[in-house]
Amino acid sequence: MKATMELNEVKNSQRKGTFKQTLRLYKYVKPYWIEFTIGMILLLASSISSLMIPNLLGKLVDSGQKIHLVSEINQLGFTLVAILIGQAICSFFRVIFFVNVTEKTLSSLRQHIYNHLIQLPMKFFLNRRVGELNSRISADISLLQETFTTTIAEFIRNVIILAGGFVLLITTSAKLTLFMVLLLPVILVVGLVFGRYIRGFSKEAQTRVAEANTILEETLQGILNVKAFANEFFEMKRYKKKILEAADIGMKSGKYRGAFLSFLMLCIFGAMVAVIWRGSVLIATGEMQSAGELLSFVIYSAFIGGAVTELAEVYTNLQKSIGATENLLEILDEPAEQLTDSTHIPPEYLLNGLITFGNVSFHYPSRSDVHVLKDISFSVKANQKVALVGPSGAGKSTIVSLLLRFYDPASGSISFDGRDGKQFPYSALRSQMAVVLQDVFLFGSSIRENIAYGKPGATEEEIIHAAKQANAWEFIQHFPAGLDTLVGDRGVQLSGGQRQRIAIARAVLKNPRILILDEATSALDSESEKLVQEALDKLMEGRTSIIIAHRLATVREADKIVVLDDGYVVEEGTHHELLTVDGGVYRNLSAMQFTN
Numbered sequence: 001m002k003a004t005m006e007l008n009e010v011k012n013s014q015r016k017g018t019f020k021q022t023l024r025l026y027k028y029v030k031p032y033w034i035e036f037t038i039g040m041i042l043l044l045a046s047s048i049s050s051l052m053i054p055n056l057l058g059k060l061v062d063s064g065q066k067i068h069l070v071s072e073i074n075q076l077g078f079t080l081v082a083i084l085i086g087q088a089i090c091s092f093f094r095v096i097f098f099v100n101v102t103e104k105t106l107s108s109l110r111q112h113i114y115n116h117l118i119q120l121p122m123k124f125f126l127n128r129r130v131g132e133l134n135s136r137i138s139a140d141i142s143l144l145q146e147t148f149t150t151t152i153a154e155f156i157r158n159v160i161i162l163a164g165g166f167v168l169l170i171t172t173s174a175k176l177t178l179f180m181v182l183l184l185p186v187i188l189v190v191g192l193v194f195g196r197y198i199r200g201f202s203k204e205a206q207t208r209v210a211e212a213n214t215i216l217e218e219t220l221q222g223i224l225n226v227k228a229f230a231n232e233f234f235e236m237k238r239y240k241k242k243i244l245e246a247a248d249i250g251m252k253s254g255k256y257r258g259a260f261l262s263f264l265m266l267c268i269f270g271a272m273v274a275v276i277w278r279g280s281v282l283i284a285t286g287e288m289q290s291a292g293e294l295l296s297f298v299i300y301s302a303f304i305g306g307a308v309t310e311l312a313e314v315y316t317n318l319q320k321s322i323g324a325t326e327n328l329l330e331i332l333d334e335p336a337e338q339l340t341d342s343t344h345i346p347p348e349y350l351l352n353g354l355i356t357f358g359n360v361s362f363h364y365p366s367r368s369d370v371h372v373l374k375d376i377s378f379s380v381k382a383n384q385k386v387a388l389v390g391p392s393g394a395g396k397s398t399i400v401s402l403l404l405r406f407y408d409p410a411s412g413s414i415s416f417d418g419r420d421g422k423q424f425p426y427s428a429l430r431s432q433m434a435v436v437l438q439d440v441f442l443f444g445s446s447i448r449e450n451i452a453y454g455k456p457g458a459t460e461e462e463i464i465h466a467a468k469q470a471n472a473w474e475f476i477q478h479f480p481a482g483l484d485t486l487v488g489d490r491g492v493q494l495s496g497g498q499r500q501r502i503a504i505a506r507a508v509l510k511n512p513r514i515l516i517l518d519e520a521t522s523a524l525d526s527e528s529e530k531l532v533q534e535a536l537d538k539l540m541e542g543r544t545s546i547i548i549a550h551r552l553a554t555v556r557e558a559d560k561i562v563v564l565d566d567g568y569v570v571e572e573g574t575h576h577e578l579l580t581v582d583g584g585v586y587r588n589l590s591a592m593q594f595t596n
């Protein structure tokens with residue numbers, strides 16, 4: 001019993017927290033509060049004017065029955081038309097103001113979320129699938145868009161109509177109101193129960209759609225693999241399964257919606273019949289004044305009925321958007337890396353190029369039980385070329401990730417020029433390093449933009465110079481559009497060697513103190529390799545370089561070779577020194593490659 005109470009308390013506090021958290025979104029609306037307030041005033045005006053209509057309609061009907069001057073009837077008619085026009089104008093401007101506030105609010109929220117997302121540490125992305133993240137965020141934001149533009153306004157309008165309608169009903173006929181009120185609780189209770197069911201379904205349907213979108217995005221991104229493995233039919237089936245699941249849930253929820261709607265229609269029309277019936281009796285007995293009064297009463301009742309139905313819908317939408325807000329806030333609450341603009345690095349953070357690994361141990365945050373690096377120590381002097389070699393899975397790429405401070409060591413330290421890496425701002429460190437990977441990532445835009453990524457704002461001359469240094473100018477010139485050639489999604493319209501030379505040009509433009517080459521030439525034929533290797537040799541001059549390579553021939557000239565095995569540094573020395581180590585890992589690797 002006590003445990004249940006405690007659980008409820010926790011749940012309540014979470015719910016309160018959630019609602020409170022949702023209010024945090026208010027800060028995005030705040031700058032536009034004047035427009036928001038004007039929108040609200042217009043909303044109030046149009047809702048109140050709707051409330052005046054039934055009353056005037058009743059009077060209009062009565063004025064026709066009694067002996068009245070035509071001019072009086074017309075006056076009533078004109079007042080009604082004026083109110084209708086006023087209401088239309090209010091609604092028009094209300095929508096415009098609300099849409100403006102929404103668009104501005106959402107654009108700052110979108111920017112805020114994107115800015116935050118892109119600054120999140122690598123460990124955030126380890127456990128998430130980009131497709132799902134993407135689809136969730138856009139679904140959540142469009143939900144909020146609907147909430148801001150329509151749901152909130154609908155909520156307020158319906159509450160005003162409900163409250164105002166009741167007051168006016170009571171003043172028209174207290175007896176008839178009491179009769180009607182007795183019918184309401186049934187609708188409310190059924191509405192709440194159905195609402196909960198439907199909400200559960202729509203949440204599940206959203207999850208399924210997000211899963212289906214993940215498949216869509218991942219397969220389109222990896223379309224080459226899908227086709228190469230002839231897995232189109234497999235993917236079609238996988239996608240179909242998820243979509244059908246979503247549709248299934250949608251249809252199930254449709255049944256509940258249908259039942260709910262027909263129940264409501266029955267209630268509303270039933271209530272109307274009952275009210276008119278009862279009202280006619282009241283008129284007959286003289287307890288109600290006139291047919292006009294009955295008409296006003298019926299229209300008010302219909303207004304109230306409509307408001308209750310819409311409020312049920314609005315309530316569901318509000319719940320959904322609270323869910324969406326929660327998801328977005330969850331992302332915003334993830335601690336971001338402390339990044340600064342890296343265009344101007346303060347002089348105290350300028351690197352000379354000495355790197356020291358001191359007893360570094362590391363495991364990935366997603367797999368804390370697998371120790372990837374174990375007590376690693378080695379150093380790289382400024383302007384030295386140091387190669388990391390070792391069997392697959394030894395931890396070479398992990399060392400690169402640590403150098404870039406994607407992760408911090410579990411113990412030990414990585415220092416630059418004798419200072420712990422943690423003392424440097426992330427951006428200052430990363431902006432003085434450049435990485436050229438085997439799997440080059442290019443943006444789908446032009447060659448120019450891809451090279452300039454190394455130094456945003458670079459001039460035409462700088463870009464061409466970098467391309468020349470990277471042995472890329474030759475082939476770029478041969479394209480009819482030159483630097484403006486579009487490279488296709490992730491660079492598919494270029495060959496592997498061309499992509500790599502673009503990546504090298506990017507690194508040349510960045511002019512880093514520390515250069516990291518990860519398997520940079522292993523996927524190339526000998527002609528491309530020669531061109532790329534030449535470009536790399538030029539690039540490595542006068543900077544600290546760390547080279548990861550499987551093929552030992554490419555690292556013979558290195559000043560030092562660090563051999564890793566199973567997360568340990570097992571040997572260290574020059575090519576010739578390591579070849580003399582009897583039974584050494586390097587010597588074995590070297591012998592194997594030589595035989596091959």
Ligand SMILES: Nc1ncnc2c1ncn2[C@@H]1O[C@H](COP(=O)(O)OP(=O)(O)OP(=O)(O)O)[C@@H](O)[C@H]1O
Binds near residue numbers: 364366367372391393
């Ligand atoms: N993001 C990650 N999350 C969890 N474990 C990882 C992650 N990346 C790599 N690992 C694990 O860390 C170990 C070292 O991987 P790493 O990529 O550093 O090896 P490597 O020496 O560069 O291998 P290769 O030569 O094949 O590229 C492997 O056992 C790998 O499974």
